[in-house]
Amino acid sequence: MAKQFTYTHGDEEISVWAEDRTEVVEKARERLDEVGVSLGDEELDDHIRVVPSPKRIKSDPEDVLMEMRKRGGLEAAEVVESGMDVGLGTGSTTAWAIAAIGWKLDDGELENVRGVATSLQSHDLARELGIPLTDVDEFDSLDVAIDGADQWDPDHPHVVKGGGASHAREKLIDSMADRLVIATDEQKTATPLSHPVPLSVLPESRNVAQEWVREQGGEPSLRYAEAKDGPLFTANGNLVVDCDFGEMDDVEGRATDLARIPGAQEHGLFVGMVDDVIYGTDDGVDSVSF
Numbered sequence: 605m606a607k608q609f610t611y612t613h614g615d616e617e618i619s620v621w622a623e624d625r626t627e628v629v630e631k632a633r634e635r636l637d638e639v640g641v642s643l644g645d646e647e648l649d650d651h652i653r654v655v656p657s658p659k660r661i662k663s664d665p666e667d668v669l670m671e672m673r674k675r676g677g678l679e680a681a682e683v684v685e686s687g688m689d690v691g692l693g694t695g696s697t698t699a700w701a702i703a704a705i706g707w708k709l710d711d712g713e714l715e716n717v718r719g720v721a722t723s724l725q726s727h728d729l730a731r732e733l734g735i736p737l738t739d740v741d742e743f744d745s746l747d748v749a750i751d752g753a754d755q756w757d758p759d760h761p762h763v764v765k766g767g768g769a770s771h772a773r774e775k776l777i778d779s780m781a782d783r784l785v786i787a788t789d790e791q792k793t794a795t796p797l798s799h800p801v802p803l804s805v806l807p808e809s810r811n812v813a814q815e816w817v818r819e820q821g822g823e824p825s826l827r828y829a830e831a832k833d834g835p836l837f838t839a840n841g842n843l844v845v846d847c848d849f850g851e852m853d854d855v856e857g858r859a860t861d862l863a864r865i866p867g868a869q870e871h872g873l874f875v876g877m878v879d880d881v882i883y884g885t886d887d888g889v890d891s892v893s894f
């Protein structure tokens with residue numbers, strides 16, 4: 605995971621970021637030299653922390669480093685209290701919530717928190733941050749889950765998820781939480797929801813599933829991988845069909861219809877599941893509760 609060095613010198617905040625520790629130390633020393641500060645190795649280390657890496661998360665670097673998302677993610681971590689079992693969502697926004705939980709554990713601000721990750725990438729980030737992790741089988745329920753969204757409705761407790769193809773495990777873990785907190789940004793709102801809905805399907809059902817989506821009035825599109833030839837496979841070996849229905853006035857009905865498609869494994873409509881949305885804005889953070 606990436607590392608960030610931050611240090612306040614007078615009025616100036618020095619902040620440098622790199623994918624690995626050696627590079628961040630070099631960059632930090634360069635900046636410190638410029639302002640005439642010399643730090644020993646140990647002191648320098650105290651100012652370096654793990655942060656989400658744009659390389660390892662599905663989003664573009666701009667998404668991961670986007671201030672608005674970062675603000676939403678960091679604020680969402682405030683709902684976590686000592687002793688809680690926490691579902692750790694996926695994506696560039698939730699990554700900041702995971703980072704903040706790790707930093708708080710490190711600082712002693714939080715204790716006895718256990719996490720269960722919704723994806724391999726969230727698992728790896730949490731592990732590097734030192735968040736104690738356990739498997740979903742250990743729990744009947746979770747105190748809270750923090751997860752992202754591709755689109756959210758400020759008037760209803762529904763979201764579209766699965767832009768990173770992790771919606772199946774996310775839905776399982778989010779549904780186990782007493783409280784689902786969506787960490788997101790203000791640019792992703794829509795009433796009614798209109799974002800294409802990811803539908804994971806058995807590979808052999810891809811054509812039949814797409815035909816069913818057309819019959820339901822949607823425009824299906826098989827999702828292709830970016831750094832691999834051919835379609836994208838989910839962590840469970842399924843394919844993803846993104847189903848564009850335009851504006852979805854009847855989200856519950858749409859969810860029921862998608863679940864009926866032969867070979868469908870899970871869809872990205874999370875209907876009535878959301879308790880709170882905490883979202884970054886241009887200059888701060890805001891929230892909605894249902």
Ligand SMILES: O=C[C@H](O)[C@H](O)[C@H](O)COP(=O)(O)O
Pocket residue numbers: 663667673693694695696697698751752753754765766767768769770771774
């Ligand atoms: O499969 C991915 C997840 O549902 C993400 O939570 C969702 O795509 C939002 O991700 P981001 O915060 O990167 O936009």
